[in-house]
Amino acid sequence: MSQAFARLRQPLRAASRQVAGPSSRNAAPSFRASFRRFNSTEAPKPPKSNTGLYAGIAGGALLAGIGYYYYSSGMNPATAAKSGAQAAKVATNFVPSKEDYQKVYNKIAQMLDEAEDYDDGSYGPVILRLAWHASGTYDKDSNTGGSNYATMRFEPEALHGANNGLDVARGLMQKIKEEFPWISYGDLWTLGGVAAVQEMGGPKIPWRPGRIDGTAEKATPDGRLPDASQGSDHLRNIFYRMGFNDQEIVALSGAHALGRCHTDRSGFDGPWTFSPITLTNDYYRLLFDEKWVWRKWEGPKQLQDKSTRSLMMLPTDYVLVQDKSFKKYAKQYADDQDVFFKDFSDVVARLFELGVPTEQFVSKEPWVMKNADEE
Template identity: 70%
Template sequence: MSFSMLRAPVCKAAFSTPSVSQFALRNQFRRFATGPASSEPVKSGGKSWLIGGGLLAFGGVGYYLYSTNPDLFKEAGTAAKSSVQAAKVATKFTPAQEDYQKVYNKIVQLVEDAGDYDDGSYGPVLVRLAWHASGTYDKETGTGGSNYATMRFEPEAKHGANNGLNIARDIMEGVKKEFPWISYGDLWTLGGVCAIQEMSGPKIPWRPGRIDGFATEATPDGRLPDASQGADHLRSIFYRMGFNDQEIVALSGAHALGRCHTDRSGFDGPWTFSPTTVTNDYFKLLFDERWIWKKWSGPKQLVDKKTGTLMMLPTDYVLTQDKSFKKFAKAYADDQDLWFKDFSKAVSTLFELGVPTQQFVSSEPWILKTKEEQEEK
């Protein structure tokens, strides 16, 4: 039985609402049937259908279809959820920008209340969460990206590249409880925006509209960069997402933040002397310091010869060796404003990977205010 046979009936039954015509919603259903839906009940028009586990309870015919093809119902539920989001956009039935600013402000509190964690800030790990939730996108298949927040599920949560991100997800869970209406994909990417901006970085244009997906949509391992590899590997990973050499280098500058941990990646140490502040020091240090291979039992990495306290990964050092990468890395080392501009654009693009344009609540991304800007006002 083809999925197209279910589209019109499901749309008609599930989205009967006085504010949006059935015809318009049916068209949106067809246009935005893109992937997995939330496991939460979807309510509309005084009716409720349970989507979790692939079940849409709407009568004997529905039960028969589910019992013969449960995967089909997961697909239908996902399309329904995506259409709900599209319908919200069409009818402006969405939280306002001010509501997302409140979520941003809550995240600011968490970033500042890190205590003894790492260098006293949760900012870097929140950036990493947003990055890894988005960087799984495959432009050829249209899978992955931030739309479905599938790192909530195993096995994706336990992929090697995601080691330690349970800390960031747990932090965000507290925000989710206070603002249950926000999707995980929106929450995680907003956390990355907040962290970058509050750590003296550039403004990151952002807009909501992501929906939550099923465990069956978790992406396969191997889609995120392997820090032990070289230029060919970087291009393979980033070209798959749709980025070019300049954007690869610009995004690599996020290593100005945070540090590696032996119990997570196996590598050890910070990239810069100010790992909780967004600067172009990462690029400056690449060219200004002398880097030598670290003598230890861990994976291959470099340390600065002068102090031995900083480190660079093989994928970092290749930016000084590859002719194309080096050109951009040197430009960013010489001009922080240039890097801020290119980094902002690349990160905004990264965080939107995998999200159908029609799901966004705004045609243009927003610029959310920092804590300092709000206090000044």
């Protein structure tokens, strides 16, 4: 038995005897959807081209992170013991290929459509929000935050106001994690974001694995994500800190074509578009084409369309047509969805890699994952 495996076995055995889980606030809620489980297939042989790179992640990053995973995952002892044996196999014999990650993608894509009556019938928007908020904590000056350590698993980051409601997404992704225990949370969550965009009619988002799981000490302070009640200065402070410019701020804002706000999460209420589970450039078109008025209600300050009063825009959305620099990019995207899709793909791919050292990635070039209907 190798020395590496012997060193790994001791913390895995300890984890099977004593498992400490996250707060019950983050436990997966009970959903009406019935999650069908698939038997894992036998691990394929590693491709010749990336063997060295994969081994670096599987043998180095996995050995560093697997022991802590069982401490933080919230598994019961029996499940932890079983998964511990799987993890030992992962660390010593299993080198995941692109095809293995494609299987994870496919499982996520299947889960997105099992939402039944959740919101508008898809988990896609909340899964994308999880990937976005896990990545958008990056600070380029201190080189902290970002998707590398998936620290939203821990309090107090899990309880930050901007992350309200994301326990739903973390619970859903935990089910995927239990089926594919070899994938890191950072890779899983960002791959979920890729799947959400692509399966909701958006562009391909180049992606590659290599993120590792960190500890609670790596969690980021509150205040790094956008406050929707603020204006253009706030947006620039938040996004410039991540390393984005004005054009990229406007492109990333296009994610608001998807999903809706909830009064029990952000305090705001309503969808941005008439098709909240399909990614289009309607978010920008509506900003220019509709007349927006301030909603008269007891909630926080938000706008609604004057014609139907069924849509809403946040103060941070409305500044895209008020600020001169933002407005020119918003108009480009309103006029041409192809331009929006290209820029959105580029900037989301960058967003999901924030905080990840280049040497950790298992591939020099990002991959393009197949949509579910392409498999």
